Amino acid sequence: MPIDMKEILSIRGLSKSYKNVTAIQNLNLEISEGQAYGILGPNGSGKTTTLSIVTGIIHQDEGSFNWFGKHPHANQRKKIGSLIETPHFYPYLNLIKNLQIICDIKGISYKDIYRVLESARLAERRKSRFSTLSLGMKQRLGIAAALLGDPSVLVLDEPTNGLDPEGIAEVREIVIQQVEQGKTLILASHILSEVEKICSHVAILKKGELLANGPVKELLAEDEIIEISCDRNEELKGKLEGSELVNEIETENGLLVLTLNGNTTPADINAFAFSNELVIHHMLSRKRSLESQFLELVKED
Amino acid sequence: MRRLLHIEQVKLLNYNPFRITLGIYFIAFTLGLLIYPAVDKEIPVISLSDLFRFPDVWMFLTWVTEPYNVLLALIIIMITTKEFNNHTFKTQLIFGLSRTELLIQKLLLIVVLAVFATLLLGLTSLTLGLIYSYKITFKIAMENTLILSRYLISSFAYMTMGLLIALLIKNTALSLLTFLAMRVFVDPVLFLVLREYEVKWYLPFRTTTRLTPVPNLIEIFQKKVNSSETIDETALDLLPKGLPIWLNTSLALLYTGLAIYFSYRLIQRRRFT
Numbered sequence: 001m002p003i004d005m006k007e008i009l010s011i012r013g014l015s016k017s018y019k020n021v022t023a024i025q026n027l028n029l030e031i032s033e034g035q036a037y038g039i040l041g042p043n044g045s046g047k048t049t050t051l052s053i054v055t056g057i058i059h060q061d062e063g064s065f066n067w068f069g070k071h072p073h074a075n076q077r078k079k080i081g082s083l084i085e086t087p088h089f090y091p092y093l094n095l096i097k098n099l100q101i102i103c104d105i106k107g108i109s110y111k112d113i114y115r116v117l118e119s120a121r122l123a124e125r126r127k128s129r130f131s132t133l134s135l136g137m138k139q140r141l142g143i144a145a146a147l148l149g150d151p152s153v154l155v156l157d158e159p160t161n162g163l164d165p166e167g168i169a170e171v172r173e174i175v176i177q178q179v180e181q182g183k184t185l186i187l188a189s190h191i192l193s194e195v196e197k198i199c200s201h202v203a204i205l206k207k208g209e210l211l212a213n214g215p216v217k218e219l220l221a222e223d224e225i226i227e228i229s230c231d232r233n234e235e236l237k238g239k240l241e242g243s244e245l246v247n248e249i250e251t252e253n254g255l256l257v258l259t260l261n262g263n264t265t266p267a268d269i270n271a272f273a274f275s276n277e278l279v280i281h282h283m284l285s286r287k288r289s290l291e292s293q294f295l296e297l298v299k300e301d
Numbered sequence: 302m303r304r305l306l307h308i309e310q311v312k313l314l315n316y317n318p319f320r321i322t323l324g325i326y327f328i329a330f331t332l333g334l335l336i337y338p339a340v341d342k343e344i345p346v347i348s349l350s351d352l353f354r355f356p357d358v359w360m361f362l363t364w365v366t367e368p369y370n371v372l373l374a375l376i377i378i379m380i381t382t383k384e385f386n387n388h389t390f391k392t393q394l395i396f397g398l399s400r401t402e403l404l405i406q407k408l409l410l411i412v413v414l415a416v417f418a419t420l421l422l423g424l425t426s427l428t429l430g431l432i433y434s435y436k437i438t439f440k441i442a443m444e445n446t447l448i449l450s451r452y453l454i455s456s457f458a459y460m461t462m463g464l465l466i467a468l469l470i471k472n473t474a475l476s477l478l479t480f481l482a483m484r485v486f487v488d489p490v491l492f493l494v495l496r497e498y499e500v501k502w503y504l505p506f507r508t509t510t511r512l513t514p515v516p517n518l519i520e521i522f523q524k525k526v527n528s529s530e531t532i533d534e535t536a537l538d539l540l541p542k543g544l545p546i547w548l549n550t551s552l553a554l555l556y557t558g559l560a561i562y563f564s565y566r567l568i569q570r571r572r573f574t
Binding site: 077 | 391
């Protein structure tokens with residue numbers, strides 16, 4: 001991490017279990033200013049637990065975390081806009097009153113309420129009771145509440161959960177806008193494409209453990225895979241296995257699927273085959289998508 | 302402080318069950334002004350209105366209206382468990398209230414309600430006293446008004462116990478039942494079981510109810526008939542002596558302090574998911 005980037009959230013050795021279930025185990029994570037950090041993992045991988053701990057609603061068993069380089073304190077949360085799981089408000093209060101309560105908590109003026117309702121396209125429903133909103137509207141109100149006071153950090157836990165495709169697109173649009181404005185985003189999701197579309201960085205969790213983390217682009221670029229085929233696949237496979245060009249070879253539907261080693265390019269493979277008097281008649285670069293990596297990372301050992 | 306109280310105000314003044322229960326409380330309380338004199342006509346020898354004269358009116362109404370504090374405690378239980386049901390403690394936490402502030406918020410509300418209850422009692426007693434007293438001097442009228450401070454403590458004590466139970470149990474119906482069971486069942490039964498022992502006076506709910514003891518009705522009525530014959534009320538077991546007032550009051554305060562302490566511990570540890 002470049003030194004000039006300000007630390008926003010730093011998690012060290014965080015662990016939490018519920019009775020017999022380990023929710024997260026020795027989690028370490030550093031999130032810097034301006035990053036859009038995706039926390040990706042299947043259901044039950046510890047994403048919500050992690051975010052619940054850093055937003056103060058549950059206590060960790062072990063480890064610690066710092067916000068803005070300081071010990072956690074309630075006042076820091078006033079500078080963070082959070083939506084953890086489903087948004088919860090007073091069902092019998094209208095949207096304005098519900099948001100007024102949050103303004104009071106954060107110590108900010110009520111003037112911001114109309115702006116955030118507008119950006120969540122809820123301005124027309126501002127006088128409706130929270131209980132009368134549809135699921136999607138409730139979720140959008142949760143986002144609106146997180147945006148109150150224009151916080152520099154957003155913590156969103158599955159913000160598109162339970163929304164219809166239109167709602168998903170709308171929420172993503174709002175979140176992307178915030179990221180473009182330079183906000184720091186911490187986004188938990190089990191939807192890979194969501195993280196790919198929104199985030200610059202990603203941490204992949206599985207059963208409470210951090211499997212991999214880093215810039216989305218780097219994780220995408222790792223290990224180029226190509227598929228090839230020639231007249232004598234088995235012979236080529238044997239020769240390639242003896243070379244240092246590939247890490248792994250698999251046969252798939254009559255094709256050889258090669259995981260290239262470091263600096264090897266597809267041209268090197270072609271040249272290698274030719275020098276061995278084998279003519280490759282099919283070669284296709286499979287840019288390894290994050291999705292297949294994700295599925296691979298999280299699949300059962 | 303004001304910020305926390307304002308948040309509570311927005312939540313509650315728009316919450317119908319709260320408005321209705323508080324309304325019932327208010328009506329029940331002030332209805333006494335109309336009902337007591339009406340009841341009076343059906344009791345021939347002694348007159349209930351004797352109880353509404355200064356300075357006895359303070360003691361009498363304090364005793365009579367003590368059960369209304371139970372209603373206030375039920376209100377506290379209702380609104381606290383509701384915050385768990387609606388997961389709104391969670392919302393308030395993630396937007397920047399501390400756990401301690403969550404507790405202070407409820408304690409402030411308890412103080413406001415206790416003061417409100419005491420003022421209501423004070424005004425009701427004053428009104429009835431002014432109507433029914435033959436002779437009103439400032440000295441007579443103000444005698445016994447110190448009992449209002451004990452009523453304030455009683456009200457506060459009931460509500461903090463309600464708060465503790467609500468934070469412990471979280472479920473509305475179960476919390477209400479537990480509180481009522483403690484007040485109307487557990488405490489009287491324990492009191493009966495321990496009747497031979499002095500410790501019976503040290504039970505938490507007992508010290509609270511004894512803050513506003515049964516007034517010496519016999520003495521009041523004797524004053525009326527000018528009887529020189531004195532009756533030993535304790536022999537009749539009409540007026541159990543109990544602990545000295547100062548000790549009883551200190552105990553009630555101690556229990557209230559413990560309730561707040563345990564509420565604090567609970568709120569610090571709870572998962573607010």
